[in-house]
Amino acid sequence: MQRRYISIWFVHLLSDWQVIRRPELKEVPFVFAAPDHGRMLVTAVSPLAAGHDVVPGMPAADAKAICPGVEVLDDKAGRAGKLLKGLGEYCIRYAPIVSIDEFSMDGLILEVTGCAHLWGGELAYVKEIVSRFKGKGYTVRLAIADTPGAAWAVSRFGKVTPLVAVGAHVETLQVLPPEALRIEAHILAKLKKLGFYQIRSFMNMPRSVLRRRFGENFLLRLGQALGTEDEPLQALRQPVPFRERLAVLEPIKTKTGIEIAITRLLEVLCKRLQHEGLGLRSGILTGYRIDSKLVQIAIGTNVASHSVEHLFKLFQLKIEQIKPGLGIELFELEALKVNPVEVPQEALWNSKPGLNNKSVLELIDRVSGKLGPAAVHRYIPEAHYWPERSASQARSLTELRLRDWSTDKPRPTELLPRPEAIQVMALIPDHPPKFFIYKGEHHQVVKADGPERIEREWWLDPGEHRDYYRVEDATGRRYWLYRSGHYGASQSFQWFVHGFFA
C-alpha cells in the first residue's frame, strides 16, 4: 500500500492559542518577545501585527515603533512544543502515528496510510481536520502526499491543491521554491545566490556535485521530499498492539453509558487476547472528551486475565474518577502489558488450595485496584533474628517461602512499630525487671523469662545489642521488654517495651 502523509501547518500557532485564551486580543496587534542579549526580540507575530510588517527576529522596540499600540507578551521557551504535543494527542483520533514537526516547531506530521477511506475519502478527511481546527480557532494549512517531506512542502508553499495524488509529488515539488525542502538558512542563501529559485532547476543534478556544494544534509532532505530516502516519524504515542477504540455517535455523559462502552471494548479486546492465549496485566481506558481533554483510568491485575467480568469489575471501581464534562466522544482501551495466561491444571486431588485461587486473585485485584497496591501485604520468613527483619514482604501472592517460620523462641503477637522507653527497676547484671513503669502505670513483674540476647547485625546497621525478657505482670498481661546495650558507667543503656504477648 502506498504510504500517505499529512502535514498540518499551524500558521499562527502561538497567537491563535493566545486569542483562544484571551478573545479580547483578536482586535489588537500583539507579538511574543523573549530576552536575547539584553534586549527583547520578537519571536512570534499575530496576523494583525504581521500586517504592519512586523516580522519575527526584530527587536520589540522596533515593532512598537512600526506598529503603535502593539501589545508585547512574554514568550516562554518550549511553549510551542507543549502546545503541539497537546494538539498532536488530539490528532490521534485521525491517525495512529502522529509526530511533531521538529524542523519548524509549528506543525504536525501524521501518517495516514489506510485512514482516509474511514472518513469518506481524502478530500472529506482533509476538510474534516481543517474545519475541526478552524472551529477551535486555529488557522491551519495542510497537505496530503506520499512523503512527509512533500506534504510539508505543499502545506507551506503549495498554491494549487492540498491533495497531491499518489505518485504526483515529484511533479508538484518541481515548481516549489527551495525553502520547501526544510534546509538551513545558509544553504538557502547559497542556492538563491546561484540562481536556483525552483526545485526543478537542481533536482536532477548529479549527487556528487550537490554534495560537494551543499553538504550531506541537503541531499538527505531532497531525498526525503522525493521519496528516495526514508524518513522515520517519531510517534507521540507508540501504537499499542492491543488497543480497541469505540467512537460514539452522541457524546456520553452518564455512568451507564460509560459502563456499556467499557463492556463493549472489553468484549472485543478479551476475544483477541483469548485467541492468542494472552491476558491483560495492566490496562488503561482513555476517554476523549469533546472539549479535547483526555480522561483516563488505569487498572492492573496480579495475574494475566482475559475475563470480561473480572476486568469490568476492576474498571467499575474507578468509573467515579472519570469526569465526562460535556461528554466523551471516543473511548480507547489499551492493554499496556500482556502476559501469557496460565491455564490452571486440573488436579485430581487438591491438597493445599493456598492463595493461588482464581477467586482470591480476583479479590486482591479488586482490593488493590480500589485502595492501591500498597495496601496489600503478604509476609515470608527471613533468616534474621532481629525482630524487625524476621519477616519480609513477599513480592507476589504466589511466591513460596524458602524456610519455615521459626517457633523456637517466643515472639509477641503484637509488635510496636517503634519500641517505647520505660522506667525499670532490675537487678544487675542480667536479672529481669522487678517492676516497670509503662505509660504511667506500675507493673509488678511476677514471672519472667530471659534474657534472650539478639545481636544487632553490624553489617546492616550499627548500634547496641538487645537483651529481651518476656515478663508477666500481676494481672496476667505479658510484655516483651529489652535492655539496649550493657550496663556500665561509660555506656548508656535504656529499657524499652517492644511487644505484647497473647
Place this chain on the structure above:
Amino acid sequence: METKLEMLNKLRQDMLLWQGFKPAEGEVAARVGLGEIEAAFPGGVFPRKGIHEFICETPDQVAATDGFVAGLLSVLMAEGTGCVWISTSRRLFPPSLAAFNVETDQIIFVDVRSDREALWVMEEALRCDGLAAVVAEVDGLSLVESRRLQLAVERQGIPGLIIRKDPQKLVAGVSTARWKIAPLPSGDEDGMPGVGFPRWQVQLLKVRSGNPGSWTLEWEADRFLQVTKEQVPFQTVHEKVG
C-alpha cells in the same frame, strides 16, 4: 417408642430449624478445638456461617484476642486455604503466628485507612469462595454494616471475625457471637520458673440461640486446653490494678 431424652433432643433440633439454623448437609460438624465452649453454640457446633465479634476494652486485650483468633485460624486454615486480615492500625507481628500453628504466608494483610474501607474489603472478601476466614480490626460497626456482613457470610459460609478496638462505639448488632478475651496469669507448671502457656479468660457475652458463659482457656503448644477451676489461681478478672 421414643424416650423422653430423644424427644427433647428432637424438639431442640426442630426449634433451631425454625429459628433458621440449618445443619450442614453431608458435612461432618467440624470441631474448632474449643472443647466445652462449642457446646454453648446452637447444636453444639461452632457457627462458621457467622460474624464473630471480639470486644477489646483495653489495649492488652487486643494482644490476647489476636492470640485467640490465631488459635481459631489454625483450625480454620488447616486445609491450606488462605485468610484475609484487614486492619486500620496493625500491630500484629506476623512471625508470632507460627506459635499458633498458622501458616502466616497464607494470610493476606490488607492495611486500610478507615473503617469504611475495612468493611468494604471485608464484605468483598466474605463473598469470595477461596478463603478460610476473614479477620478485620475495626473501631466501630453499625447495625446496618453488621447486617450486610452477616448476609455476605450466609452466602459463602466463610466465618468473619471482627476485632473491635473501641468499646465506646458498641451498639447492637446482628453478629452470631460476641466474645471478650482477657489475659490471665499463666499457670506455673510444677513450680517451674518463667512464663507459662498463654492463658485467657474467654467470655461469650452473646450467642444467638446459645448459652453465654465464661471459660478459662490455655493455648498449649498446638491446641486449646480448658483449665479447670482448681488450676486457676485465686484471681478475679475484673480486679482493677492501678
